Structure formats: C-alpha cells, structure tokens
Amino acid sequence: MDRTALLEVSDLTVEFPQQSAVVRAAQGLTLSLAEGEIVGLVGESGCGKSASALALLRLVPPPGRIVSGRVRLDGVDLLALPEKELRRYRGAGMAYVPQEPGQAFSPVISVGAQVVDVIRAHHQVDRKTAWSRAVAALEAVGIADPARRAREYPHQYSGGMKQRALVAMALAAGPRVLIADEPTTAIDPTLQAGILELFRSLVEQGRLGALLLITHDLSAVARICHRVLVMYAGRIVERAPTAEVLAHPLHPYTRALLASRPRPEHPRGGLPTIEGQVPDLAHLPPGCAFAPRCPVVEERCRQGVPPAVAVSEAREVACILETGQ
16 A cells, blocks of 8 residues: 555454344455545445444444454554544544434534534634634535524534535544545535535645545546545455546446446436345355346356456456456
C-alpha cells in the first residue's frame, strides 16, 4: 500500500457469531486512502460495507467482533489502542457519517448544541467559542442562515439539511478522514448532487484530508471518486481507478452493477436487475460467492475462492475467468 496514505487498512476481518453459524461481514479487507483522495466502496445491501466502515473505528456492535487486521491512521494502528486513547482519534482523526440522518440526532437538543458537544469533546474551548464554531460548521456545509438554524431542532430540518448537518457535525472536530455511509440514499436526486459536490469541494479545498464513500450507487462514485472498490459477500472483488471500471469493468458482478444503473434509454418499468440474491454471509456457496448469480459461470468457479490478482499497476480483480488463476 501507499506509504503516504492517511488511512491504511490491512486484512480486516469482521464476524458476527450466531447460534449455529458465523456471519463474516468482511473477509481480508484491504484498502488505502491518500491525502486529497476520494475512494468509493460499492456493493449491494448486505454485502458487508457498513460493518466494514464501523470496524474502522472499532464501533462494530456486539456480538460482532474484529477478528484480525490493522487500521492505521497516520501510522497509528487504531485496533491496537486502549479504548480511552482511541477516543482521541474518533471524531478528531477519523469521523463517520451514518446512513440514517433522522436517527443520528437527539430530538430534544438543538442541532447547534449537538455540534457544540462534538467540538468540546475534542477541543478545550468554552461554550461560547464552541457555539461560534458550530455555526461556522453549519455555514460551511451550505446551510443558509446558520445562526438561526443552529437553534432549531432536528424535526425542523429537511432530509437534505439533516444530512448536511451530520456532515457539519462530523467535520466539527477537524478529522483527517471522513467515512460517509450511504449519505445520499434517503434524499431526492437534486439534494444528492448537492451533497456529493459538497464532499468534493471539502476535499479539493483541503478542509478534509480524504473521503471513503460507501454506497450502492455507481453514479455517485462516477461523480466524485478517484478510485472504486467493489465488494461482494464480504470481499473486494475488483479495485481500480473509477474511469477504468466505468469504461471496462472486469468482474462479472461489477458489469452487472453497471448494467443495472438507471439510464434514459431504459423503457418505463424495464430497469435491469441482477438475478438472484446476495448470499447469506453465514452460509456462502463453495468457490466464488457470485457464482450462483453469474451469467458466465464455469464449473471451475465453484472449486475455490478466487484470489485478487493484479492485472495492472493500479488494478486488481478476483475472477479466475479474467486472470486465469
């Protein structure tokens, strides 16, 4: 991995024990984020994206557990830190924007006060100074009349405003890396574009070191991401610069995701879909996990889990039909 990376994740494995089986939400996840970079982590719901994101900050809910791996932020392995020391890095080093903005706020505390709490948790400032910073944070993410809106409560915000306020809260402590988990799912297309452009500008202006965008939407990735990692059943099956993936996807799953994107030429009611379902992560099929849904599957695909193989300096794919492994 790039030695200059802000974030380096190596061989991260996350499990959720059940009564009769173990759900492996992430298996050997490896990724990096460099200064000024936006990377997309893409896949269908249930493939392990959110569990992987939570693991980066050691926030996996019990009975989930991190089995192995390293998560280095500016060279510090977060998985090796005592819990008390780790708190210094949550928020101030790496911040997380969750999927559901409506559930992320306390309904009985003003939005500004909740941003203040984040600021004072990481910086030794008085409440008046923290309030000024909170208003500035809301203004920075495009909320009009931030001094007034800071005194309002979450139910007075639209869905798009809540999403922006969540970003403001995440940025308030000055993190180096931001993880945004499906940040555009619950808002309309116009607001989606605004949120994505906000992320891009924050990184380009240097107000944010790097961004990991977790999404099922390849259109969002195409808009702002420099690189993309495609996840299926807890594993990365393809990684490459975004332009290369969009122009020439290698893994059959990546091709299926691209084919299922809405396009103007699709007839009404005729949106393509990927046949079948994401497999149960506790009972994966033998061999390639995508084999039961793959339109080009061969018998040898069911014989063993295909390793990720470099096909160029910046590209890997885990498909024996593409690599000949």
